[in-house]
Amino acid sequence: MTLNRVTPVGDTQDPQATPGSWFGNWRVILWAKKQWLLPIMALAAIVRFYDLTAAAIWGDEGSSLLLARYSLGGIWNHAAFDVHPPLYFMLLHGWIELFGDGIFAIRCLSALLGIAVVGAGVWLVDRLATRRAAIIAGVLLALLPTAVRYSQEVRMYSLLGLLLIAASLALVYWIRHAQRRRYRVFYVLLMSAALYTHYFAVLAALSHWIYLGVIRTQRGYRFRHIQQLPWWLANLAIAGLYLPWLPKLLNLMQHMEQLKAAGDVGWEDPVSLTSLPAMIWSWLIQDDGANLPLLVFIAMPMALLVLAGVALARDRSVSRGSVLLALYTGLPLLLVFAVSFITPVFIERYLTAFALGLPMLAALAIDRLYSRVRSLALAVLVSLVGVELIGVNNNATVDSNDQLDHMVSYVNQHFQPGDGIVISDMLWYLSYVYYDQTGAQVRLYTPPRADGHSTRPNEYGFGTLVTPGVYLDSLAELTGYRRVWLVGTLDEPGEFLPLPATWQVGAEVRAGGAQARLFVVKPAVE
Incomplete structure (x- = not known):
C-alpha cells in the first residue's frame, strides 16, 4: 500500500522543492549570523544622528569653522598658535569644500567618525576576546554618552578616538604577527595622525609602551617586542613624521603664560578628590553626579573598578588584552587628574577618546562573568545599558527653540x-x-x-x-x-x-x- 503525501488546501508548493527551500532558509540564517555587526552600527548611527542639528554651534565649534576657512598653509600656521594641532582642521577644510558648511554637513563628519569608532572598538575586542565580548562592547560603545556627545560637535574628538583605537588594533595585530611589516606601518601612520590631531595622543603612546613592558615581564610566555629593533624603528619613524610640527609645539609651550592669559588653558576650576568619580559620571550620564547621594556617587566608579579587576584577573589570553585596555583608559585618566592639581586640564572632551576603553574593558569582564555566573553578568550588562541610556537621553534634551x-x-x-x-x-x-x-x-x-x-x-x-x-x-x-x-x-x-x-x-x-x-x-x- 502506497501512502501519498496529503497536500493541505492552498498548499501548492512542489514537494521536490522542500529540501531546496530548507537549504535557502539555512543560508539566510547563516547570512544573518554573519551580519551581527550591522545592528550595532545601526544603533550607533541612530543615537549619533538623532537631533544632530538641534544644538546651536558653540564657541569651540565656531573656532573650528573659522580655522577651517584658511588655506591648508594658513591652517598650519594658525594652528601653531592654537591649543590643538592642525590635522582635524585640514580634514574639515576639505570636507567643507565637498559638502558645504551647513550645520548638518559639518557635524556629519564627526558623526561618521564616531560610528567608525564603534566598528573599530568591536574589531579590537573581537581580536582580544570572544565574539560575545565584541557584541557586548559594540552595544556599550554605541551608547556611550560622552562618545555620542562629541560625535555631534565640530571638533576633533571623534577623529582622535578612531585613530587611537585603530592604532591599538594595529599594535595587537603586530604583536601576533611580528613578521608582517604592514602592521607596523599602519601603527606608525595612525599614531602620527593622532599626534597631529591632539596633544593628548601621547598618553595613548605611553600606555602602549607600558603594555609592551608588562607582557614582556609576565610569567609564562613572554613577548619581547619592546626590546626588538622594529618597535624602536617604528617609534623613531613616528618622531620623524612629527618633526615638522615639533618647533611649533615647543614655541607654544614657551608661551603657555600667554595662552593662560587668553583663557585658552587653565580656565577649569582646580580639581579635588571628587573630580575623579565625577569624570566617570560625566562619561556615563553627561552629569558630574554632584546631586547624587554619596553612596551612589561612589558606588558606580567602584563597580567599574571591580569590573576592571575581573577583566584583568580572569584574562587567560597570552597577549593580555585586558591590560592594554586598562592602561589605555586608566593611565591617561590618572595622569591628567594628577597634572590638573598644577594646571587644570581635567576636561571631559580631552579624555573622551580614552573613555572608549571603559565599555570595552567592561565587556571583557561581563563576558568572563557570563561563563560562570550568567545571571550576574546579565544584571551588570542591563545596569550599564540603563545608565548609558540616561546619558543618551540627557544628550538629547536640547530645546532647539532656545538656541x-x-x-x-x-x-x-x-x-x-x-x-x-x-x-x-x-x-x-x-x-x-x-x-x-x-x-x-x-x-x-x-x-x-x-x-x-x-x-x-x-x-x-x-x-x-x-x-x-x-x-x-x-x-x-x-x-x-x-x-x-x-x-x-x-x-x-x-x-x-x-x-x-x-x-x-x-x-x-x-x-x-x-x-x-x-x-x-x-x-x-x-
Whole structure:
C-alpha cells in the first residue's frame, strides 16, 4: 500500500522543492549570523544622528569653522598658535569644500567618525576576546554618552578616538604577527595622525609602551617586542613624521603664560578628590553626579573598578588584552587628574577618546562573568545599558527653540544697512559669526581694565583667529551709526556699561543664554 503525501488546501508548493527551500532558509540564517555587526552600527548611527542639528554651534565649534576657512598653509600656521594641532582642521577644510558648511554637513563628519569608532572598538575586542565580548562592547560603545556627545560637535574628538583605537588594533595585530611589516606601518601612520590631531595622543603612546613592558615581564610566555629593533624603528619613524610640527609645539609651550592669559588653558576650576568619580559620571550620564547621594556617587566608579579587576584577573589570553585596555583608559585618566592639581586640564572632551576603553574593558569582564555566573553578568550588562541610556537621553534634551541661532536669526531679519553689531565675549563671537548673514563687520568688545591694561586677546589661542580690526575698546568709538546691536550674556546685563547717554533701547531678544539688544542712537542735544 502506497501512502501519498496529503497536500493541505492552498498548499501548492512542489514537494521536490522542500529540501531546496530548507537549504535557502539555512543560508539566510547563516547570512544573518554573519551580519551581527550591522545592528550595532545601526544603533550607533541612530543615537549619533538623532537631533544632530538641534544644538546651536558653540564657541569651540565656531573656532573650528573659522580655522577651517584658511588655506591648508594658513591652517598650519594658525594652528601653531592654537591649543590643538592642525590635522582635524585640514580634514574639515576639505570636507567643507565637498559638502558645504551647513550645520548638518559639518557635524556629519564627526558623526561618521564616531560610528567608525564603534566598528573599530568591536574589531579590537573581537581580536582580544570572544565574539560575545565584541557584541557586548559594540552595544556599550554605541551608547556611550560622552562618545555620542562629541560625535555631534565640530571638533576633533571623534577623529582622535578612531585613530587611537585603530592604532591599538594595529599594535595587537603586530604583536601576533611580528613578521608582517604592514602592521607596523599602519601603527606608525595612525599614531602620527593622532599626534597631529591632539596633544593628548601621547598618553595613548605611553600606555602602549607600558603594555609592551608588562607582557614582556609576565610569567609564562613572554613577548619581547619592546626590546626588538622594529618597535624602536617604528617609534623613531613616528618622531620623524612629527618633526615638522615639533618647533611649533615647543614655541607654544614657551608661551603657555600667554595662552593662560587668553583663557585658552587653565580656565577649569582646580580639581579635588571628587573630580575623579565625577569624570566617570560625566562619561556615563553627561552629569558630574554632584546631586547624587554619596553612596551612589561612589558606588558606580567602584563597580567599574571591580569590573576592571575581573577583566584583568580572569584574562587567560597570552597577549593580555585586558591590560592594554586598562592602561589605555586608566593611565591617561590618572595622569591628567594628577597634572590638573598644577594646571587644570581635567576636561571631559580631552579624555573622551580614552573613555572608549571603559565599555570595552567592561565587556571583557561581563563576558568572563557570563561563563560562570550568567545571571550576574546579565544584571551588570542591563545596569550599564540603563545608565548609558540616561546619558543618551540627557544628550538629547536640547530645546532647539532656545538656541543662539534663533537670536542671531532675529538680528539678521531686523538688521538695517548701517547698523553696528558688537559682541561682549570671544566665545559668543566665534559662534555668532557662523550664523551672521548681515555682511557687517561684527565687533568684539574689549574694554580696558580699571588699571588700564588691555583685555584684547593675544595672538595665541582663539586670538589667532581674530584680526585687530575686529576689536572695539570703547562704545564711544562707534560713530556714524544710527542703530547698534549689543550681543552679550543674558545673566550679565552690566557688561557693556556705561552706555552712551544718547542710546535708547529699541528692541530685545533672548535665546540660548544670550541676549541681543537694539539701541537707537539719538542725536546729541546741544
